[in-house]
Amino acid sequence: MKPQTIKAQPKDAIKDASMLKQKEMMAKHYDRLSDARENGEKVASTFVPGNLNELLMCFDLVNNLPEVNAIQSGLRKQSGAYIMEAERAGHSEDVCTYVKSDIGMMAKGNIGPNGRKLPDPDVLMLSYTGCFTFMKWFELLREQYKCETIFFQTPYMADGKITPNMIQYMVRQLKEEVIPKLEKVSGVKFDLDRLREYLGKSAKAEDDLVYILKSAKHKPSPIDAYFGGIYYIGPIFGAFRGTDDAVEYYRFLRKEVDQRIAAGLGPVTPDGPMGEEKYRLVVEGPPNYTHFRQFWKMFHDEGATVVASSYTKVGGTYDYGFRHDPARPLESLAEYCLGVYTNRSLPMRIDMLVDHMDEYQADGLVINSIKSCNSFSAGQLLIMREVEKRTGKPAVFIETDLVDPRYFSAANVKNRLESYFQMIEQKRSGASRGAAA
Amino acid sequence: MTTPSTSEIVARCKALYEDLNFTTAREWKAAEAGRKVIGFMPIYIPREIIHAAGMLPLGILGGGDNLEVIHGDAYYQSYICRIPRSTIELGISGRLDFVDGMLFPSICDVIRNLSGMWKTLFPEVYSKYFDVPQTYRDEIGGTFYIGEMTAFMHDLEELSGRKITADDLRHSIDVYNKNRRLVRDLYALRAQKPWQAPASEAYLVIRAGMVLPVEEHSELLEHYIAAAGAEDRPIKDNCRVIVTGMFCEQPPLNLIKSLELSGCYVVDDDFMLVSRWLIGDVPLEGDPIHNLAQAFLHHSESTAAKYEPDREEKGQFLVRAVRRTGAEGVIFASPSFCDPALLDRPMQQNVLAAADIPYIAFKYAENSGQMQPIREQAGTFVDSIKLWSAA
Known part of the structure; x- marks a missing residue:
């Protein structure tokens, strides 16, 4: 008789109340998408950076985000098969795996994370911010869905400033292209007051999000601003910005964070409450989603908390002062798109990371370089050098991918991180020896 | 003065191509006090504005296969294309130390x-x-x-200390109109009689325009077109193909030669699109900046880096190029990670x-050395076209 093999089952991830609430919101949204046809709702596909959710809501359009679908496929270990499906159909192994995961998912019936079919979009809202791949991605989807595609270009903030020419260009696009086309697709007349109302709600939620992100200045930090941060940004970067749900969620999360501050607690990890905070880190770059929990474990097992990350700014740089402004609705949408992290020049990104290192009293910088994301990755080695030079603190460079499991080498990543933590220790002991001498 | 022969012109262009110290541009700058050189990368910038400022636009197209990249690789992960790392190498190694500005x-x-x-x-x-x-x-x-464009013009005025007038711009547009006409003539000659102006030669002749003053390049084009058209060259039983995807990181010259050796006549391509991005002449009457904008918006080439607003139009530029040049197939040659x-x-x-247009696809890098697989792929493609289209 063959001996029976018993596979160790991973323990269920431990989640705090806000994470469960967030999960519930996302599940409800996916159900709304799946039921859209039945309920007579129209669907707009769009992207996270440059997401014009308040505007889409003015036309009663339900927002579907292919990037978030790809993330969900990654977390559910389905993206690998989708990517290979897309590669079999002729897509290059060299290009963005979000795109290929999305295309592969489409080819396999477009089944969403709720196990139900996602509807074909009625409109592709190509809001193009900080990444050229978006433009090609929606050209590819347009070929498939043959629906109205609305293009909205955001100029790049190359010189570290927003010029009047940029704002005028974007407002003109909104007034003369985007809004008239959305009216046509949806059959709903644009109402500026409705937009103002949504923008007001966005600003409220943004205030609380900033409070939460800045709470990481406490020692120990009550949040993990990268792995935990991904939960926190989900509603506001996705389909909930401008809604009462988002206002309520961020108020709820803020209270939860306050309780942890009062109790002197660190963040909750999938394996339980965080132990002693040994290292405070800043992370640049998106995470890997196919091994998300394993990746996070490599940090929290070592007592490393991420106190600030650039990834939590891809959907808006609210902690740098930006708020959606009901008094300047279209200009405010333009400024929002211009300011997202990947639309900022490399020197701006370096300044931001250096500021974070100082402001959050971090021990070092981790760069997670994503194989298929040139928008983030090109230039990161220079970023690393500059941040090290300007802060005197050590940095480490690891390489993974967003949703392609072939590019996550757990042993390599773990080895690098372990060596890195030793390096921080050496720096610390060197510094204390220096102080004693 | 005798007109130079095809081989003399091509030899000069090859020397310019291989010169990674940009000696000609350095000499141009040194010839007169106050001269400035502005480097630019692919695909397109309005060179007319730089010319109107009295400066030399210098095309920086990476380091090719003759540059040993030592520093540049330290700035890029393995999964990023070659052109930025060799460009960094050119910068760090001092080869661009005479360049007064760089456009991206x-x-x-x-x-x-x-x-x-x-x-x-x-x-x-x-x-x-340079946002577009x-x-x-x-x-x-x-x-x-x-x-x-206006902001860019003001930057150059500040750099040069001299005002750019509308007449300066009109003159520069006129000079570049002539250059573009000649480039189009060369492409027309190659499409019509590819044996007279092979792609490997045409490439070098156009590439010379990246480093030479435009007036000198136009003269060189005139000479080459005249000399190549007049030369008696054998016609081969080659297959007429279009190559596409090479609009930024340039292929090694050997790759173009390998395509020819494997039986291809390259009758159209997207190498160095800056030299023919604008289709037709830019009008000289009226506001020159407005005219440059009109040309860019309504009379410019299509390529992968450009958004195509009309779904039905997507990719049609290639079909039209095939019809126009009588090509029998298309080769998608793209730089890795592009x-x-x-x-x-x-x-x-x-x-x-x-x-119903045949195609094949492969990838390359600017420093690719091994051409055998490309020769085999292209050769097989040519054979299949010859065999099956005759059937």
Whole structure:
């Protein structure tokens, strides 16, 4: 008789109340998408950076985000098969795996994370911010869905400033292209007051999000601003910005964070409450989603908390002062798109990371370089050098991918991180020896 | 004075191509006090504005296969294309130390981020990310583009200490109109009689325009067209193909030669599109900046890095190029990790398949050395076209 093999089952991830609430919101949204046809709702596909959710809501359009679908496929270990499906159909192994995961998912019936079919979009809202791949991605989807595609270009903030020419260009696009086309697709007349109302709600939620992100200045930090941060940004970067749900969620999360501050607690990890905070880190770059929990474990097992990350700014740089402004609705949408992290020049990104290192009293910088994301990755080695030079603190460079499991080498990543933590220790002991001498 | 022969012209162009110290541009700058050189990367910048400022536009197309990249690789992960690392190498090694400014056109995320790297690495040098509209309505994209060109012009005025007048610009447009006409003539000659102007020669002749003053390059083009047209060269039983995807990182010269050796007549391509991005002459009457904007919006080439607002039009430029040049197939040759080319490729291939036009695809890098696989692929492609289209 063959001996029976018993596979160790991973323990269920431990989640705090806000994470469960967030999960519930996302599940409800996916159900709304799946039921859209039945309920007579129209669907707009769009992207996270440059997401014009308040505007889409003015036309009663339900927002579907292919990037978030790809993330969900990654977390559910389905993206690998989708990517290979897309590669079999002729897509290059060299290009963005979000795109290929999305295309592969489409080819396999477009089944969403709720196990139900996602509807074909009625409109592709190509809001193009900080990444050229978006433009090609929606050209590819347009070929498939043959629906109205609305293009909205955001100029790049190359010189570290927003010029009047940029704002005028974007407002003109909104007034003369985007809004008239959305009216046509949806059959709903644009109402500026409705937009103002949504923008007001966005600003409220943004205030609380900033409070939460800045709470990481406490020692120990009550949040993990990268792995935990991904939960926190989900509603506001996705389909909930401008809604009462988002206002309520961020108020709820803020209270939860306050309780942890009062109790002197660190963040909750999938394996339980965080132990002693040994290292405070800043992370640049998106995470890997196919091994998300394993990746996070490599940090929290070592007592490393991420106190600030650039990834939590891809959907808006609210902690740098930006708020959606009901008094300047279209200009405010333009400024929002211009300011997202990947639309900022490399020197701006370096300044931001250096500021974070100082402001959050971090021990070092981790760069997670994503194989298929040139928008983030090109230039990161220079970023690393500059941040090290300007802060005197050590940095480490690891390489993974967003949703392609072939590019996550757990042993390599773990080895690098372990060596890195030793390096921080050496720096610390060197510094204390220096102080004693 | 005798007109130079084809081989003499090609030898000169090859020397310019191989000179990674940009001696000609250095000499141009040294010949007169106060002269300035502005480098630019692919795909397109309005060189007329630089010329009108009395400066030399210098095309920086990476280091090719003759540059040993030592420093550049330390700035890039293995999964990023070659052109930014060899460009960094050119900068760090001092080969661009005479360049007074660098332009990084809006083409992809890598070149975009390189603009910021340049600012960080060479803070004393003027550098600019040159943004262009991807929406083509006059009152929207046109107004934005005029604003961007005007800002650029003011930057150059500050750099040179001299005002650029409308007449300066008109003169420069006129000079570049002539150059573009000659480039089109050369492409027409090659499409009509590819044995007279092989792609490997035409490439070098056009490439010389990246480093020479435009007036000198136009003269060189005139000489080459005259000499190549007059020369008695044997006609081969080659297959007429278009190569596409090479609009940024350039292929090694050997790759172009290998395509020819494997039986291809390259009758159209997208090498160095800057030299023919604008289709037709830019009008000289009226506001020159407005005219440049109009040409960009309504009379410019199509390529993977450009948004195509009309779904039905997607990829049709290739079908039209095939019809226009009598090509029998298309070769998609893209640099490894080139997002625009590789993301666009499946859509273009679908368009070709619908039009019943054969194609193949492969990747290269600017420093690719091994040409045997490419020769075999291209050779097989040519054989299959010859066999099956005759059937």
